[in-house]
Amino acid sequence: MATNNNYLVDKEGLEYFLSKLRIHDLAGKVDKVEGKGLSENDYTDADKLKLADIDPQANYYVHPQYTPRAIGLYRIQVDASGHVAAVSPVTKADIVALGIPGQDTTYQRATQASDGLMSSLDKTKLDGFDAADKYAKKSEIGTVMRYKGSVATFADLPQDAEVGDFYDVREDGSNYAWDGQAWDPVGSSLTIEVVTTQDIDEMFA
Secondary structure: OOOOOOOOOOHHHHHHHHHHHHHHHOOOOOOOOOOOOOOOOOOOHHHHHHHHOOOOOOOOOOOOOOOOOOOOOEEEEEOOOOOEEEEEEOOHHHHHHOOOOOOOOOOOEOOOOOOOEOOHHHHHHHHOOOOHHHOOOHHHHOOOOEEEEEEOOHHHOOOOOOOOEEEEEOOOOEEEEEOOOOEEEEEOOOOOOOOOHHHHHHHHO
16 A cells, blocks of 8 residues: 655744745845846936937839830930839930931942942942952052163163163164162163075085
């Protein structure tokens, strides 16, 4: 048979228990000080007045509502707060106002006086030429020989000639070109005589 333990607390024991319970519950208690609240970080009258002066809507913001737009080209107006205040589709007049032609751009054929498009005939002619570096420049052919005429004798050749000038000297049938310092022979006449039958007979005699 189990034994139940029964305890009896008398008046002195009950008073002691209550005193212990009181000490335990009030261990973290701060004694009330006149003029003070729960701590030294009191919620003061000044703090209350400051909070009371704050508008209930002070931090309330509602973003403006705008009409949704499909993808497109629009003119927009922005207000002082950086919000899109107005929207309208871009028109042809708006584009023309920017300096863009309102119609298809056409070009005339190029001339020696004005720019334009090259004709197919001119393009064909241009394609017929080789690369520019394949041709001699004017400066490169400036000293080409120039026939100036003929004189009777070598002594008649001028002394004020330019490089490239050449003359025919009739007395010896030669041609002379001025090289910048002297007359340089560039060729002489060739006499051709007909061989006769008598000449041939002499070769076999």
